[in-house]
Amino acid sequence: xxxxxxxxxxxxxxxxxxxxxxxxxAADLPTLxxxxxxxxxxxxxxxxxxxxxxxxxxxxxxxxxSLAASSPDADEQVIDVDGVxxxxxxxxxxxxxxxxxxxxxxLIYDPAYWGGGVGTRALALWVQDTLDWTDAHVLTVTxxxxxxxxxxxxxxxxxxxxxRVRQARLWEGVRHDSVQxxxxxxxxxxxxxx
Ligand SMILES: CC(C)(COP(=O)(O)OP(=O)(O)OC[C@H]1O[C@@H](n2cnc3c(N)ncnc32)[C@H](O)[C@@H]1OP(=O)(O)O)[C@@H](O)C(=O)NCCC(=O)NCCS
Numbered sequence: 001x002x003x004x005x006x007x008x009x010x011x012x013x014x015x016x017x018x019x020x021x022x023x024x025x026a027a028d029l030p031t032l033x034x035x036x037x038x039x040x041x042x043x044x045x046x047x048x049x050x051x052x053x054x055x056x057x058x059x060x061x062x063x064x065x066s067l068a069a070s071s072p073d074a075d076e077q078v079i080d081v082d083g084v085x086x087x088x089x090x091x092x093x094x095x096x097x098x099x100x101x102x103x104x105x106x107l108i109y110d111p112a113y114w115g116g117g118v119g120t121r122a123l124a125l126w127v128q129d130t131l132d133w134t135d136a137h138v139l140t141v142t143x144x145x146x147x148x149x150x151x152x153x154x155x156x157x158x159x160x161x162x163x164r165v166r167q168a169r170l171w172e173g174v175r176h177d178s179v180q181x182x183x184x185x186x187x188x189x190x191x192x193x194x
Contacts, residue, residue, distance in 0.1 A: 019121040020080045021089060021129065023072035028085045032078070033064040035109035042111045046147055050171040074133065079108060079122045086113045089126040093134070100137030102130055106150075119153050124191050127157065131185055138184050144169045145177035154181040158189055 024032070035041060039057045048056075079087040087108035094101040106123050108114060123141075130136050141159060143150040159181035167175035 017081050017116075017118065019118055019125070021077040021122060021125050022080055024067065024076070024078050025072075028078055029064075029068055031085050032067060032088070036060045036064045041109065043107060043109050046149070047107055048144070050144070050169040050176075077126070077129075079106075079118070081113060081118055086110050086118065087122070089122060091126070091130055091134075094140075098135070100135055101140065102134055102136040102138075103140045103142065104130065105141070114149060119149065120156055120192070123153060124157055127183065127188060128191050131188060136185060138182055140180055140182045142178070142180045145179055146171070151179065151181075157183070157192075158187055159183045 035043070037057070037060050039053060044053070044056065075092065076088060076090040078085045079089060087106070087110070089107075090105045091102050093099075094103055104123070104126055106119060106126065108119055108122070127139060130139060139159075140162070141150070141154055143154075145151075145164075160183070161179060162182040163178075163180040165178040168178040169176045
């Protein structure tokens with residue numbers, strides 16, 4: 001798949017950007033709420049777009065409200081690029097607790113930050129954080145066959161395809177595969193150079 005030339009052109013080189021993960025702050029809430037609850041946001045065409053839009057909107061509104069009402073959580077961090085909050089990462093442990101399987105998620109809301117290495121850096125930091133702070137033995141990321149950026153990003157960090165349910169996701173009349181990637185603790189190569 002050819003990289004998006006427009007995004008490439010407007011996105012500064014990743015080396016010039018400081019990508020960090022941090023706890024959510026009260027000052028981030030208006031930005032997070034705006035991106036999460038915008039039914040027309042471009043990210044919704046990439047992050048599980050096969051779920052009905054109306055239910056996603058409801059879920060996202062409830063989630064944004066819950067952010068305002070809850071303290072920051074070690075299993076959910078915001079992605080900060082040069083002081084601007086551009087997305088979030090999260091993780092959850094698959095049952096049973098203590099079994100060593102953690103599932104990771106990543107979402108960069110603003111397409112102006114796609115395709116320039118921010119996601120690779122953020123997910124690498126999140127893998128490292130998860131390996132440092134949990135007893136994870138294996139990490140997974142779940143996506144779909146049309147999300148080429150996510151698949152490329154995962155492969156670049158050493159994730160391998162571990163499951164593919166063919167044609168499981170129907171979106172805009174086209175069937176796509178559901179794809180899961182995994183990475184074993186022992187396979188992690190450490191943080192790439194920024
Ligand atoms: C998926 C996502 C996290 C990736 O982050 P990102 O900053 O765009 O990713 P990066 O720039 O670090 O890496 C993307 C890779 O895809 C490639 N790429 C960029 N644009 C592409 C395009 N249009 N088509 C195919 N590949 C593309 C890049 O070249 C890069 O690969 P490389 O490192 O081998 O060169 C981000 O795009 C995003 O949040 N999208 C919307 C929500 C989403 O899809 N979340 C994931 C749900 S599972």
